[in-house]
Amino acid sequence: MASRGVLGVFLLSVLPLLCLELRRGSPDLGIKDFILLCGRIFLLLALLTLIISVTTSWVNSFKSSEVYLKEEEEEEKNEKMQKLVRNKQQEAQSEQAIRYIENVLKPHQEMRLKKLEERFYRMSGETWKLSNGHKLGGHEESVLENASQASSETSNREAAKRRNLAQPVTKLSRPPEQPIQKKVLELPEEPPKTADEVVTVALRCPSGSVLKRRFFKTCSSQVLLDWMMKIGYHTSLYSLSTSFPRRPLEVEGSWSLEDVGITVDTVLTVEEK
Incomplete structure (x- = not known):
């Protein structure tokens, strides 16, 4: 051109x-x-x-x-358009995360805590704490009046029956119920360090503390569960597992520590079931 x-x-x-x-x-x-x-x-x-x-x-x-x-x-x-789109996507993702936390995670955690609380109260024998109780006041006086009238009527009926009967009826007294004796956990005496066939077992607790104790290898493996319960971790809520390799520890009363595999100094972990 x-x-x-x-x-x-x-x-x-x-x-x-x-x-x-x-x-x-x-x-x-x-x-x-x-x-x-x-x-x-x-x-x-x-x-x-x-x-x-x-x-x-x-x-x-x-x-x-x-x-x-x-x-x-x-x-x-x-x-600018890309920034706006990214901001919108981030806001949508944050809203979804908040909804997931409020609708899924929080109810799940609350249900889990409630179940643990119910299990703890049942194990400790304080199931009355799970009930809502009765509200005092309101119709309390009418309830008391009805109860007094019912008791007076029943007493009059019993007196009339006693007059009509030729021989007095003696009530059989029930034998007193024996209180349930709780099992007292007793651990064997700790052997000295210089003794033969002795192993040191350490328990790593969920609180972060580590407790150590010596046992004979021929001692029953049940003593480990008794020791765990004695320091405050019940077997219905917690279990023992080895540190490395990580696996649950199989414990039976007829097995000794040597049968379970504890032949040297060992660290066990207290875990929640």
Whole structure:
């Protein structure tokens, strides 16, 4: 396109020059005049090409700057849109996390704590704490009056029955119930360090404390559970497991510590079931 424009400008510039030279009254041009005419034409052509190249470069630079500015604006718009989309996604994810915590995790934790509390009260024999109880006041006086009337009626009926009976009826007294004796946990005496066939067992508790004690290898493995219960961890809620490799410890009364696999100093972990 630029070469075509330069050629057109050259032709347009040559025609008026030829017309001027012809009008001067010298139809027969010499070599010198022809050379001068060609030089003028080439100078004019060079000037025109310089002007055209400068203007085209300036126009192209202006267009490129405009295109660059447009691209920058589009990139900024795209970045803003991406930021908005990311913020919306983060807000949606945070709302979903909050809903999951409130609707799933909290009820699950509350149910688990409630079950543990019920189990603890049942094991300790304090099931009365699980009941809601009775509210005092209100109809308390009417209840007491009804109870007194019922007791008076029953006493009158019993007196009439006693009068009609020929022989007095003696009630059989029940033998007093024997109180349930709780099992007292007694651990064997701790052997000295210098004794033979002795192992040291350490219990790592959930509270973070570590308790150590020495036992004979021939001692019953049940003594480990008794020791755990004596320090406050009931076998219905907690169990023992080895540290490495991690596996639950199988304990039976007929097995000794050596039969269970405790032949050297061992660390056991108290875990919640």
